Amino acid sequence: MPSLKDLRNRIASVKATQKITKAMQMVAAAKLRRAQEAAEAARPYSQRMAAVLANIASNVDGDDAPVLMSGTGKDDVHLLVVCTSERGLCGGFNAQIARLARDHTRRLLADGKTVKIITVGKKGADILRRDLGKNIIDHVNLREVKTLGFVNADEIGHKIITLFNEGAFDVATLFYSEFKSVIAQIPTAQQLIPASAIGDVEPESAGDAVYEYEPDPAAILGDLIPRNISVQVFRALLENAASEQGARMSAMDNATRNAGDMINKLTMSYNRQRQAQITKELIEIISGAEAL
Amino acid sequence: MAEAFQFELVSPERLLLSEQIIEVVVPGTEGYMTVMAHHAPLMATVKPGVVAVKTPDGKLDSYVVFGGFVDITPDGCTLLAESAVHVADIRADELQNRIKDAQEDFEDATTREDRAKAEDLLGQLKTLEEAIKAA
Numbered sequence: 001m002p003s004l005k006d007l008r009n010r011i012a013s014v015k016a017t018q019k020i021t022k023a024m025q026m027v028a029a030a031k032l033r034r035a036q037e038a039a040e041a042a043r044p045y046s047q048r049m050a051a052v053l054a055n056i057a058s059n060v061d062g063d064d065a066p067v068l069m070s071g072t073g074k075d076d077v078h079l080l081v082v083c084t085s086e087r088g089l090c091g092g093f094n095a096q097i098a099r100l101a102r103d104h105t106r107r108l109l110a111d112g113k114t115v116k117i118i119t120v121g122k123k124g125a126d127i128l129r130r131d132l133g134k135n136i137i138d139h140v141n142l143r144e145v146k147t148l149g150f151v152n153a154d155e156i157g158h159k160i161i162t163l164f165n166e167g168a169f170d171v172a173t174l175f176y177s178e179f180k181s182v183i184a185q186i187p188t189a190q191q192l193i194p195a196s197a198i199g200d201v202e203p204e205s206a207g208d209a210v211y212e213y214e215p216d217p218a219a220i221l222g223d224l225i226p227r228n229i230s231v232q233v234f235r236a237l238l239e240n241a242a243s244e245q246g247a248r249m250s251a252m253d254n255a256t257r258n259a260g261d262m263i264n265k266l267t268m269s270y271n272r273q274r275q276a277q278i279t280k281e282l283i284e285i286i287s288g289a290e291a292l
Numbered sequence: 293m294a295e296a297f298q299f300e301l302v303s304p305e306r307l308l309l310s311e312q313i314i315e316v317v318v319p320g321t322e323g324y325m326t327v328m329a330h331h332a333p334l335m336a337t338v339k340p341g342v343v344a345v346k347t348p349d350g351k352l353d354s355y356v357v358f359g360g361f362v363d364i365t366p367d368g369c370t371l372l373a374e375s376a377v378h379v380a381d382i383r384a385d386e387l388q389n390r391i392k393d394a395q396e397d398f399e400d401a402t403t404r405e406d407r408a409k410a411e412d413l414l415g416q417l418k419t420l421e422e423a424i425k426a427a
Contacts, residue, residue: 044302045372048372052370150375153304211335212334213335214320214321214334214335215321217335223337227374
């Protein structure tokens, strides 16, 4: 049985923890708003990019299509780009993404494929290093990045394309967490190369108007697709940033509530023990007086 | 009075401009071109340069873009810039950094193709620098 003093100390320490989690929750809420705004601001570009791509892709013959779109025709070597956060204390956020990536890797390995992994963000790297350490070929650190810019995504995009041009892999998949709401973030795998997603968008009907291209369509496409990869990475990073803050917010909300419950319980047993102490002292005084 | 059409300038970070304009000068890879209403549908790559926009009330506005695409449809014109800033907000040191990067790329390039590409970019950036200085 802890003494009264011990209980007092515990209550004080839980209260301090509650203050911290509460503050973190509020900070996460503010950051979430900013992350959401950034994700929204980036949407027009990726939408238009998809429309333009669909448009031009429908005008280029399959044979002319650059390899980035048609793929190498094999799927022996897979590259997984796993985007996670740099900081912890955000519930199951990183673990979920890592689990999705790990399951995917296991399935590929069981099929006899080779798997290479690029991790973005420290937390995912820490988790994956444990059992897939030998598959990790590179790590991108975003710790020093205050606000995500397109340059950060472009760097990753270039890395992927350079690897592809060297023939280091056949299929690239991007792992990130899609932001649905503060309580729901869905870990998602999206194929980057070959760019299959393009087929999902219906080409804008430009009427019967014949497009002119400057330079020729294949050259434009060859320039556009690498850029599209960077755009996809950028979108994933922004979604991830919003998801991370959302996850942290709900995790910290839970923690704050837990701390509240704990304080209530501790206060209850503190009061009970204090009352017992008083009763005991009274009994001692009374029985002492009676003995006289 | 020339007819107005919808013009949009988007960078990955945000939508910079989306309004009715009467004329825009776009730095295409194969030369500057002026786009007005009812331009033939065209898709072109864009080199680093200055985009000049003329609004219906005759005001002129300029933006600096670093590469991208322009997509001209019967409904309007969309410029997808890799990076774009208003000409008033361009910082000299940022441009210097880009020129330095391009210079390094040029020096590091191994294949002839890469070298030619880097040289082009370097030339375009230097022209842009002069254009901004003159403005």
